[in-house]
Amino acid sequence: MEHKGFTDIRTVEKGRAREGFGLGVLDAARANKNVMALCADLTESIMLAKLREELPKQFVEVGVAEQNMMGIAAGLALSGKIPFVASYAVFNPGRNWDQLRVSVCYSNANVKVVGAHAGISVGPDGATHQALEDIAITRVLPNLLVIAPTDIHETRAAVAALVAHNGPCYIRFGRDVVPTLTKPDMPFEIGKAYALRHGSHCTVVANGPLVAEALLAAEELAGEGIELEVIASPSIKPLDSHTILASAKKTGCVVVAEEAQIIGGLGSAVAELIGEAAPMPVIRVGIHDSFGESGTPDELMDRYGLRSRHIIAAARKALSLNR
Amino acid sequence: MLHETIIREKAQAIRASIVTMLAAAGSGHSAGPLGMADVFATLYFGEVLRHKAEEPEWEDRDKLVLSCGHICPVLYATLAEAGYFPKEELLTLRKLDSRLQGHPHNLALPGIETSSGPLSQGISQAIGMALANRLDERRSHVYAILSDGEHNEGQIWEGVMFAGNAGLSNLTVIIDRNNIQIDGPTEQIMPLEPLADKYRAFNWHVREVDGHNVRAIWDACMEARAITDGPTVIIAHTIPGKGVDFMEYDYRWHGKPPTAEQAAVALTQIMSEEV
Numbered sequence: 008m009e010h011k012g013f014t015d016i017r018t019v020e021k022g023r024a025r026e027g028f029g030l031g032v033l034d035a036a037r038a039n040k041n042v043m044a045l046c047a048d049l050t051e052s053i054m055l056a057k058l059r060e061e062l063p064k065q066f067v068e069v070g071v072a073e074q075n076m077m078g079i080a081a082g083l084a085l086s087g088k089i090p091f092v093a094s095y096a097v098f099n100p101g102r103n104w105d106q107l108r109v110s111v112c113y114s115n116a117n118v119k120v121v122g123a124h125a126g127i128s129v130g131p132d133g134a135t136h137q138a139l140e141d142i143a144i145t146r147v148l149p150n151l152l153v154i155a156p157t158d159i160h161e162t163r164a165a166v167a168a169l170v171a172h173n174g175p176c177y178i179r180f181g182r183d184v185v186p187t188l189t190k191p192d193m194p195f196e197i198g199k200a201y202a203l204r205h206g207s208h209c210t211v212v213a214n215g216p217l218v219a220e221a222l223l224a225a226e227e228l229a230g231e232g233i234e235l236e237v238i239a240s241p242s243i244k245p246l247d248s249h250t251i252l253a254s255a256k257k258t259g260c261v262v263v264a265e266e267a268q269i270i271g272g273l274g275s276a277v278a279e280l281i282g283e284a285a286p287m288p289v290i291r292v293g294i295h296d297s298f299g300e301s302g303t304p305d306e307l308m309d310r311y312g313l314r315s316r317h318i319i320a321a322a323r324k325a326l327s328l329n330r
Numbered sequence: 331m332l333h334e335t336i337i338r339e340k341a342q343a344i345r346a347s348i349v350t351m352l353a354a355a356g357s358g359h360s361a362g363p364l365g366m367a368d369v370f371a372t373l374y375f376g377e378v379l380r381h382k383a384e385e386p387e388w389e390d391r392d393k394l395v396l397s398c399g400h401i402c403p404v405l406y407a408t409l410a411e412a413g414y415f416p417k418e419e420l421l422t423l424r425k426l427d428s429r430l431q432g433h434p435h436n437l438a439l440p441g442i443e444t445s446s447g448p449l450s451q452g453i454s455q456a457i458g459m460a461l462a463n464r465l466d467e468r469r470s471h472v473y474a475i476l477s478d479g480e481h482n483e484g485q486i487w488e489g490v491m492f493a494g495n496a497g498l499s500n501l502t503v504i505i506d507r508n509n510i511q512i513d514g515p516t517e518q519i520m521p522l523e524p525l526a527d528k529y530r531a532f533n534w535h536v537r538e539v540d541g542h543n544v545r546a547i548w549d550a551c552m553e554a555r556a557i558t559d560g561p562t563v564i565i566a567h568t569i570p571g572k573g574v575d576f577m578e579y580d581y582r583w584h585g586k587p588p589t590a591e592q593a594a595v596a597l598t599q600i601m602s603e604e605v
């Protein structure tokens with residue numbers, strides 16, 4: 008079993024993916040002076056304060072100006088730098104999508120776009136600040152990788168992998184704490200999905216905070232003799248079609264769970280894959296075509312259908328369709 | 331007629347509400363809202379803004395667009411004070427099912443003209459409203475409240491250029507010039523000065539006022555209404571966190587609420603100020 012390290016999902020430690028980002032980008036900037044970080048007036052909440060202090064030449068404060076920031080990053084990248092452009096995901100890539108599309112992706116500029124505070128779990132700030140569409144609008148861009156890591160360690164490792172990859176990338180993560188499911192110092196492989204639990208009845212593909220929810224769902228259903236195979240898929244593009252298809256062919260039905268709109272997200276990517284290669288039921292768990300609202304992260308995850316019980320309901324539906 | 335004392339009392343009540351609601355919410359922005367209480371009190375209680383709390387959709391109302399949506403506690407407190415909804419509801423700020431969303435939403439609460447939060451979108455919408463008023467020959471005026479930090483955004487200057495060119499005299503921008511943004515003092519992060527000259531270069535009328543002097547704010551608003559050949563910007567020099575000594579001038583209070591203990595101290599300070 009490919010086990011990334013955790014023992015018990017209920018008692019496992021929690022951490023912030025954005026801290027993993029801060030650590031990862033600092034590692035990278037220390038090791039390579041061409042690595043840079045650009046920020047739009049959100050330095051502390053995106054965990055770039057240490058880098059700003061320690062490596063001021065590799066840090067650029069652009070003010071509240073996300074479009075300009077993306078363009079500057081493209082120029083830096085076209086001049087040999089490896090810039091990380093960081094803001095909240097609603098603004099970056101929300102506000103500066105055209106600059107991302109042309110200045111970065113079309114020119115194939117080596118820019119790493121960082122969407123922080125993604126998902127509904129950003130909480131009380133409300134709908135305006137809850138990035139639910141970022142996956143959909145980045146997945147459609149040619150040349151762009153799209154990564155949504157599971158936890159603090161995986162985010163840190165993913166940053167290293169993005170630096171090693173020569174080309175545009177988008178990485179997104181949330182604000183809140185999530186269970187730490189992976190081990191420190193595990194290398195991140197772009198384009199790889201991995202099983203955290205094996206099962207023969209239904210495949211659950213998940214990323215971000217929904218990986219932990221999928222594991223909880225699997226534990227609960229195991230009590231009824233239903234075995235879920237839980238696959239973490241932090242790499243949305245490229246998608247690990249080999250691993251996902253192999254599991255789906257074994258179980259015969261699929262659930263996909265993510266903290267994003269079900270339209271255009273990981274669920275869509277998996278449904279497209281399955282529909283073209285091995286048609287079978289695919290049920291998507293995520294935000295169902297609505298805006299969010301203010302509330303605590305927990306209240307919103309409950310209300311918007313992002314809990315283990317929603318994955319369980321989806322698995323039952325997938326199983327019944329498969330019968 | 332300007333009843334300065336009444337407005338100052340309202341500003342005091344608004345500040346008290348801001349502190350109370352933020353402490354109850356446990357998250358949200360303190361510095362900007364406290365700094366803008368005098369401006370909001372003047373607009374809503376100095377008969378600057380023509381509005382009817384009992385008829386929020388009144389066709390001929392003046393409109394206020396809060397471009398810097400994060401300072402909505404001052405707008406919510408003002409609307410409650412004006413009777414748009416019960417003051418108790420302020421305690422639901424940022425909570426599940428509240429009409430008082432973390433950033434303003436027009437479909438959630440009466441008195442909110444549009445949704446905002448992502449900085450700089452308000453100015454363009456205010457321009458659209460002012461244009462519609464002109465096309466429809468309505469005499470209503472549009473007020474757009476902008477923060478200084480959001481002037482980093484290109485959209486602000488696209489709007490400033492458009493409104494200056496269009497000669498939109500039925501539009502008044504009021505800038506919360508509190509000299510702070512999230513990462514620090516504005517003049518260190520992305521200097522805006524000379525801000526007045528920038529607006530003048532785009533054919534705007536410019537007034538600079540002490541944002542805590544009710545008389546000066548009121549005079550500037552009246553002057554702006556009398557002008558017929560272009561938009562006016564009122565640069566309101568404010569103190570972020572005004573009225574609470576441990577918040578004043580400190581950019582670190584941009585985006586956090588007071589704890590219960592801090593709120594108690596803040597309320598004492600606010601209520602003991604002479605009006």
Ligand SMILES: Cc1ncc(C[n+]2csc(CCOP(=O)(O)OP(=O)(O)O)c2C)c(N)n1
Nearest residue numbers: 048362447448449477478479480511512584
């Ligand atoms: C487009 C956009 N980018 C970033 C943010 C996050 N943000 C909220 S307020 C703010 C800037 C703060 O400066 P100012 O508006 O002057 O706020 P003040 O502290 O004076 O209230 C930023 C960057 C945002 N709301 N919108």
Ligand SMILES: [Mg+2]
Nearest residue numbers: 478479508510
């Ligand atoms: Mg400011």
